[in-house]
Amino acid sequence: MSELLRESDPASQQVSSPSPSPESKTYNEQNDSESGAAEKKTPVKETNTEAVQEEEPFFDFQMFINDLKNPKAEPLVKYTRSFLSNFVTQKKFWTAEEQEKLVRNFKVFIYGKFSEFEPFNTLDRAKLNNAQEGLEKLIMGKLYPFCFSPELASKIDIEELDESHKNDVLNDQFLEDKIAEYSFIELDNLDVPNKISTKLSRFLRLAGKELNKINHFKAPRDKMVCILNSCKVIFGILRHFKLDKDGADSFIPLLIYVIIHGNVTKLVSNVKYIERFRYEKFLKSEDQYYLSSLQAATNFIINMNRKDLTIKDEIEFDAQYTVNQETQKKLREEKELKQKQEQEASAHPLTESPYNPIDDITSSMVSMFSDFFTNAASTPAVAETDGSTAVPTPTPTSKAATPKRRRSSHNRAKDDLFMQTAVKKMEEDEQAETVESLVEMFPDLPPELIEDICIAKKYRTGVCVDTLLNLYE
Template identity: 60%
Template sequence: MSNLLREFDPLSQGSSTLKTSKTNVISDDNDSITSEPKQTSNKKADAENQEELFFDFQTFIGYFKNPNAEPLVKYTRSFLNNFVTQRALWTASEQRKLINDFKLFIFDKFSQYKPFSEFDNAKLRNAQEGIEKLIMGKLYPFCFSPVLIQKIGIDKLDEEHKNDILDDDSLQMKIEEYKFIELDNLDVTNKISLKLNKFLKLAGKELNKINHYKAPRDKMVCILNTCKIIFSILRHFKLDQDGADSFIPLLIYVIIHGNVSHLISNIKFIERFRFENFLKSEDQYYLSSLQGATNFITNLSRKDLTIHDEEIFENAYKTNQQRLQKQREENENQSNLKGNTTDTDNIGNSTQEMIMNPDYSHSPIDEIASSMVSMFNDFFIGQPSSTTKSEPQSKESIPKNPKNIRTQNTGISEDMLDDKQMRKTVKRMEEQERQETLESLYEMFPDLPKELIEDICIAKKYRTGICVDTLLNLYE
């Protein structure tokens, strides 16, 4: 590992180790803090003001392309290249340390090169977020367990990555087993169940987006939006006095009915690769709540549920079991027809489906962001260090044709890689996502004028959780 750390600074001839210093990192409240843990907790800022720290990846890329920032590009390229060539596989713990150390290193270098050295706290924080998104987008196939298993198979995974997959499958099996349960089984009163359903449907939709993104921040935003929607509902129906006792059952219901794949792996990915100082107390609370909800579901049994009518529950359980059996038989037949020879005896159905789906890791939104970066630097192009014997890499991990990095498995043509055209494409996709948000809110608030809903979305920058909260307040 020390060899890789030495490669952080390819321009320095004398330095052989990573210098540990109190690297300035910009926190969410725009204070300058050190990389060491804080001894005192900051005053909790208003949630909406915290969200005002807007992240603009395109702006970061524009600054990163500045000729004055070329050394930063070289540091980043060197790190990424060494990460994927010096060893066939790092353990999850090694990955976490290497990536965190590189962030500290590159954050410190921002102070030495324009235009970053001239940034105020807000712009510097945006740059730090940009670096995290950039490197994790490139290293996603090596760090996110459900994608890594596609590359090397479960037998070659280290214990931590393997446990991610097994935990995903355990959670998914319980979700499938109790897919039929209703809110009253979780002690949520029938009186508000019908009104809750349409809001919880949107919360599940937001949580499902977690697999659309590769950056830890983007995944965390999906969790935040989900939880903010749930808390907005609780406040509206005056159920928030009980705190977690009201919140967790609704979160459990959203997870079970949201059909979110690989939720444990996503949580672990955020824990490992979201820079610690970027995780606000609010983020940590919601992340812990999600962990608690997934743990409850993984260990769920009948005794944990409120069952008002044993006969009705038993019939629903049996019907669901029959559906699952039929689904397993259909999946097995499809696998036989495709001649699948992958050893999948030790993994669940959801992971098997993902392994057979080569497009799992490719989200249009993230692939466009990745292509934006590739327009000016192909980070994975380069030769392994002459002093290090590296195992042969697959064509997928180190493409020989630079153009392949930009277009491979993305569905994006070469013509789209023009900078102006790329920005148009990003804008179009953003507008499409905004329209989907509007349509969901129209459905949730049919009594409110559509013009009012749209005005609120514009004012709140289409942040789903805050939009729902604001619209609910109009009813009070």
């Protein structure tokens, strides 16, 4: 087990030269070459220190939106509207590689335009970085149904997908099948030292909860934050028990355990989505390390069989395996029945989708910036850059191109207020959930102290766990 994990650990792998056609490989071969490429940029040591955490740049999406609503920024709005319109109308399906190139080129293009228009050309470095993050969040929120592989697969037959999107969905299923098959394994099966195994359950539940949030978000940054929070919780407990120098012998097994017992879905697609659409300069060495570690863990699980596990009692293990197989069979039957019922219900015109407050906020954003997401009356102009990638230019302003029905100032103000209120409510709920989880993890500490630390550390889960653990030392 330990040797296998060392081979999977991104910090101990040998650098390999990626093949020209990675998508023609199996998932495991892709991970090998991707991990090798990441190693060239990723320090082998763990970079998650308090100093690094405290330097985490701020992100205020509302600040970006307010700047974008400035009339002097209207050309940037038109560029963005044109790009989004072209992306969703010029071709029925873009391949994953085409999508990645289009989005990357547009970011380079629009970030360069920030220097030409107020108020963005007057921002300091931190606020300009915030604006770039905000732009990425905005466009990927709109393009998510076209770029996130499971979303595409939910709308069209998987055989119609390009090879990359298809592989994402298939590997998601391979991973989820293997998670179900071995959902009963415990820490000792993964060689986790006995001296900490009995004290980890609360921390690992929190790590799994953080990782499971990855499917609640659409922006690459938000998904990456979920991964960071989960991994930082794991590293926090390892540092507390002075096991953080053991590399794969400590971190990777716990990450594997978190993935399996957290029953995280669509994990392969989420990692691929981050790699494709997270702007490269935003991926710090710490992010790259955790992404590589997550790939190593998922790769191990996909290929896992009983010979890869430490089994002390073969008879007991076989009995647990058999019981789990029967349980999983029942769960599959229940799931199939539920899906059949949902399909029948979805045909009814009055059927409503489950309520999701994030959808309300997204709808409000789309409504506020409807010019972004609707085709202009005239066809947007397109400037050719390299002969294959179209970069939008602003549609000429004219009365003919102006929509006949404009949203009233009153309605826009209502949408503004709704979005701000909804975002604030979601933030408060998430903060309360963080405090509640930490109080459960640290029952010996006063809840008031835990809440004060959360406020001081801006509710960053990993940093809060580190600080609270230090109180025990």
